[in-house]
Amino acid sequence: MASTLTREQHLELYYYMRLNRELEEQMVRLFRQNKIVGGLYSSFGQEAISVGTAYALGPGDWIAPMIRNIGALLVRGFKPRDILTQHMARYTSPTLGKDGTSHFGDLKSRHVVSPISMLGDLIPVMTGIAMAGRYLGQKIVTMTWIGDGGTSTGVFHEGLNLAAVQKAPLVLIVENNQWAYSTPVERQVPLKDLADRAKAYGIESAIVDGNDAVAVERTAREAVAHARAGNGPVLIEAKTMRMRGHAQHDAAEYVPKEMLEAWKKRDPLDRYEKFLNENKLWDAKTKKEIDARITREIQADVEFAENSPFPPPELAGQGVYCDGCHTVEADWKRPKEEVMPPRSSVKPEWPLKQFGGNGARSSPANKVSPKSKPGKKPARLAARAKAGR
Amino acid sequence: MAETTYLEAIRQALAEEMDRDPAVVLIGEDIGVYGGAFKVSEGLLARFGWERVIETPISESAIVGAAVGMSYAGLRPVAEMQFIDFIACCFNQITNFVAKSHYRWGAPVPMVLRGPCGGGVHGGPFHSANPEMYFVHTPGLKVVCPATPYDAKGLLKSAIRDNNPVLFFEHKFLYRRIKENLPESDFTVPIGKAVVRREGRDLTIVSYAAMLHTSLEAAAELEKEGIDAEVIDLRTLLPLDRDAILDSVRKTNKLLVVHEDTRTGGIAGEIAAVVTESAFEDLDGPIRRVTSLDTPVPYAPQLEEYFLPNSAKVVAAARELAQY
Numbered sequence: 105m106a107s108t109l110t111r112e113q114h115l116e117l118y119y120y121m122r123l124n125r126e127l128e129e130q131m132v133r134l135f136r137q138n139k140i141v142g143g144l145y146s147s148f149g150q151e152a153i154s155v156g157t158a159y160a161l162g163p164g165d166w167i168a169p170m171i172r173n174i175g176a177l178l179v180r181g182f183k184p185r186d187i188l189t190q191h192m193a194r195y196t197s198p199t200l201g202k203d204g205t206s207h208f209g210d211l212k213s214r215h216v217v218s219p220i221s222m223l224g225d226l227i228p229v230m231t232g233i234a235m236a237g238r239y240l241g242q243k244i245v246t247m248t249w250i251g252d253g254g255t256s257t258g259v260f261h262e263g264l265n266l267a268a269v270q271k272a273p274l275v276l277i278v279e280n281n282q283w284a285y286s287t288p289v290e291r292q293v294p295l296k297d298l299a300d301r302a303k304a305y306g307i308e309s310a311i312v313d314g315n316d317a318v319a320v321e322r323t324a325r326e327a328v329a330h331a332r333a334g335n336g337p338v339l340i341e342a343k344t345m346r347m348r349g350h351a352q353h354d355a356a357e358y359v360p361k362e363m364l365e366a367w368k369k370r371d372p373l374d375r376y377e378k379f380l381n382e383n384k385l386w387d388a389k390t391k392k393e394i395d396a397r398i399t400r401e402i403q404a405d406v407e408f409a410e411n412s413p414f415p416p417p418e419l420a421g422q423g424v425y426c427d428g429c430h431t432v433e434a435d436w437k438r439p440k441e442e443v444m445p446p447r448s449s450v451k452p453e454w455p456l457k458q459f460g461g462n463g464a465r466s467s468p469a470n471k472v473s474p475k476s477k478p479g480k481k482p483a484r485l486a487a488r489a490k491a492g493r
Numbered sequence: 494m495a496e497t498t499y500l501e502a503i504r505q506a507l508a509e510e511m512d513r514d515p516a517v518v519l520i521g522e523d524i525g526v527y528g529g530a531f532k533v534s535e536g537l538l539a540r541f542g543w544e545r546v547i548e549t550p551i552s553e554s555a556i557v558g559a560a561v562g563m564s565y566a567g568l569r570p571v572a573e574m575q576f577i578d579f580i581a582c583c584f585n586q587i588t589n590f591v592a593k594s595h596y597r598w599g600a601p602v603p604m605v606l607r608g609p610c611g612g613g614v615h616g617g618p619f620h621s622a623n624p625e626m627y628f629v630h631t632p633g634l635k636v637v638c639p640a641t642p643y644d645a646k647g648l649l650k651s652a653i654r655d656n657n658p659v660l661f662f663e664h665k666f667l668y669r670r671i672k673e674n675l676p677e678s679d680f681t682v683p684i685g686k687a688v689v690r691r692e693g694r695d696l697t698i699v700s701y702a703a704m705l706h707t708s709l710e711a712a713a714e715l716e717k718e719g720i721d722a723e724v725i726d727l728r729t730l731l732p733l734d735r736d737a738i739l740d741s742v743r744k745t746n747k748l749l750v751v752h753e754d755t756r757t758g759g760i761a762g763e764i765a766a767v768v769t770e771s772a773f774e775d776l777d778g779p780i781r782r783v784t785s786l787d788t789p790v791p792y793a794p795q796l797e798e799y800f801l802p803n804s805a806k807v808v809a810a811a812r813e814l815a816q817y
Contacts, residue, residue, distance in 0.1 A: 198598065199597055199598050202596060202597050202598075203597040203598060207597065207598070208598050209600065211565055211600050217562075217565060217600075218594075218597060218600065220589050220590050222585050225554070225558060225585065225586055225589070225590050226558075227558070228552075228554060228555040228556075228557075228558025228559050228561075228562070228586075229558045229561045229562040229565070229590065231555070231558070231562060232559030232560060232561060232562020232563045232564075232565075232566075233562035233563070233565055234562070235547070235559060235563065236562060236563040236565075236566035236567070236568050237566060239518070239544055239568070240566065240568075246562075258554065259554040259558065259585070259586070262550075262552035262553075262554050262555035262558075263552075263554075263555050263558060265550055265552065265555070266549060266550060266552055266555040266556075266559060269549075269550060270547075423595065423596050423599070424595065424596045424633050425595060425633065425657050426595050428656070430595075430599065430600075430601045430656060432516075432564070432569070432603045432656055433567050434516050434566060434567030434568055435566075435567060436515075440515045443515050443542065443544055443545055444512070444515055445512070445540050445541065448540070448541045448542035448544070448545060449539060449540055449541075449542060450539060450542045450543060451539070452526050452536075452538045452539040454526055
C-alpha cells in the first residue's frame with residue numbers, strides 16, 4: 105500500500121496509536137480502582153481512525169474530537185496527563201475539574217474545540233470555524249468526527265448542508281463502528297454505506313477501512329487537500345468496530361461473540377505493526393524503544409494525576425462569564441480593507457445560475473422508458489400512496 | 494439626528510459596529526438580498542457584502558452552531574432568528590454548547606443572537622412568543638430586552654462588544670411604533686443595568702420591553718387618581734439588576750411586576766423571591782403581578798387582547814395594591 109509518509113512519520117503514527125491504546129488500558133485499571141470519577145469510553149479497535157485522520161492536518165487546522173478520539177487529542181499535542189486528570193476530576197486538568205472525559209480543548213494554540221455530549225452539534229460549529237478561517241484568509245481546514253448513530257441527529261444534517269452550500273473547508277469523519285450504544289447500525293440508518301449521506305448534500309465522500317492506519321491517513325490527507333483547495337467539505341466513512349461496550353459500565357452482551365472474533369483479526373495495531381515489519385520501517389529494537397517510552401510516559405503522568413489535588417469546592421461558583429479574563433482576537437491573514445466598505449460593497453442581487461424547472465428532461469437521450477429503472481419508482485410511490493388511502 | 498424608530502436604531506447599531514470592527518458579521522435566514530423578514534438588515538448586504546452578511550438555509554441549529562465556531566475563531570457574529578419563536582429549534586446549541594462553553598473550558602462565545610419577540614400583532618402561537626425565561630434560567634447567557642430606540646441601539650452595541658453570548662429580544666410591536674431622537678455620537682448602554690423611567694412614591698412597577706409602555710400609560714392614569722407610581726425598566730433580565738429593584742421597593746414599599754411573558758415561571762416570580770429575601774421588612778403589601786395568561790399566544794384579536802396585559806389591567810392591580 106503506497107504511502108507518502110517518511111519512516112519517522114510512520115513510527116510517529118505507531119507511537120500515537122500505541123499510546124492511545126495503552127493510555128486507555130491504563131484508564132480501565134484506574135476505573136476498576138474507582139479513581140475515574142465518571143464514565144470511561146474506549147476507542148479500542150478504532151485508534152487508526154483518530155490518529156490517522158488527525159495526523160493528516162496541518163498545525164493551523166482545527167479539530168473537535170468526540171469521546172472516542174483520544175488519539176486525535178494526542179496527535180494535537182495534548183499529553184496523557186491532560187486526559188488522566190480530566191477523567192480523575194483533578195484541579196490540574198485542562199478544565200480544572202469542571203468537566204470530564206475528552207471534554208476539553210485549546211482555542212489559542214492547539215485549535216481544539218471541546219465537544220459536548222449531544223451528538224452532531226460539532227458539525228455546524230466546525231463549519232463556522234471553517235467559514236471564519238476563510239473569511240480571515242487563513243486557508244485552514246476543520247475536522248470533526250461522529251459515529252454511525254450520530255448521523256441520525258437533525259443537527260448532523262443541518263450542519264452538513266450548511267457546510268455544503270457554503271463550500272466550507274470541513275472534513276467530517278463518520279466512524280461507523282457498527283453500534284450506537286446497544287443499537288446496531290442497520291437499525292440506525294437504512295444504508296449499506298453511511299458515505300451515501302454525502303450524496304444528499306452534493307459533497308465528496310470516501311469509504312475507508314478504518315482499521316488500516318495507512319489507508320485512513322492517506323484518505324484523510326486527500327480529503328484535507330480537497331477541502332483546503334476550496335472544493336467544499338468531504339465526508340469520510342471509516343468502517344470499523346467498537347470492540348468494547350459503549351462505556352466501561354456496559355458489558356455489551358448484545359454484541360454477537362462471532363462479530364467480535366471476526367473483527368479481532370483485523371485489529372488496527374496488529375495490522376499496522378505487520379505493515380511496518382513488511383516494509384522494513386522498523387525492527388524489534390525500535391518497537392521496544394517506543395513501547396518503553398510509552399510505558400514511561402504513562403507511568404509518570406499517572407503519578408502526576410494521582411498526586412494532583414481535587415479542585416477547591418468554591419471553584420464551582422466561578423467562571424460562568426468572561427469578565428475580561430479572555431481576549432477575543434481574530435488572526436487576520438488578509439487585508440481588513442477587503443471586507444470593509446467601499447471594497448466590500450456588492451449589488452444586493454442573487455447571482456442565479458439557473459431558473460429551475462419542472463424536472464422533465466428535454467434531451468431525447470435522457471428519455472425514460474416505462475420499463476427502465478427510474479420509471480419504476482414513481483409507479484411504486486403511486487402504489488404506496490394508493491395503499492395509504 | 495432625525496427621529497429614529499426602534500427598528501432603525503437596531504439597524505444603525507449593526508451597521509455602525511460592522512463599520513467599526515471587521516470581525517462583526519451577520520448570519521441568518523433571508524437577511525441579505527431581502528433584508529430580513531422585518532427589514533432590520535436592509536441595505537447591509539449592499540454595504541458589507543456576502544462575506545459579512547451570510548444567508549443560510551432554514552437551519553436554526555446550524556446558524557447558532559456556525560456562529561459559535563466563528564466566535565471561537567475570533568469573530569463577533571450576530572445571528573438572527575427570523576422570529577424568536579424559532580429559537581426553540583436551536584435550544585440545545587444555546588443551552589448546552591453556547592452557555593456552558595466558558596464555564597467548562599474557558600472558551601468565550603462573543604456572539605449575539607437577536608430576533609423579534611412578543612405579541613400584539615396577531616402573529617398567533619408561533620410568531621408571538623416571549624421565550625426569554627428559558628434562557629434567563631441558563632447560567633452563562635445574558636438576556637437583554639430593550640424598550641426604547643436609544644436602549645435598543647446602545648444595548649445592541651454593548652452586546653456585540655461583550656465577550657459573552659447575549660440573547661437580544663426585540664419586541665416586534667415596538668419596531669415601527671416608537672421613535673426617539675438619538676445622539677449622533679457613538680454611545681452604548683450597559684448590560685445589566687435597569688433604569689427608573691418615572692419616579693414615584695406610592696408603589697413600584699417593574700417592567701420591560703413593550704410592557705414598559707403599558708406600565709407608563711397606566712402610571713399616567715394612576716396619577717389622575719392620586720397614585721404616584723415609580724416605573725422601572727429592567728432592560729436586562731440576565732444579569733438582573735437586583736439593586737435597582739430593591740432601592741425602589743425600599744422607597745415605595747409596594748411592588749407590582751408587569752410582563753408580557755406568561756405567568757408561571759416569569760421573571761416576576763424571581764423578582765418576588767429577591768424582594769422577599771432582601772427587603773421583606775420594607776414591604777407594606779403583597780407583591781402583585783400582571784402578566785399574560787398561562788396559555789399559548791392565541792390568534793384571534795379578541796383572544797389575544799384577553800391574553801395580554803394592558804394598561805387597564807395594570808391600573809386595576811396598582812389601585813388595589815395602593816390601598817394597603
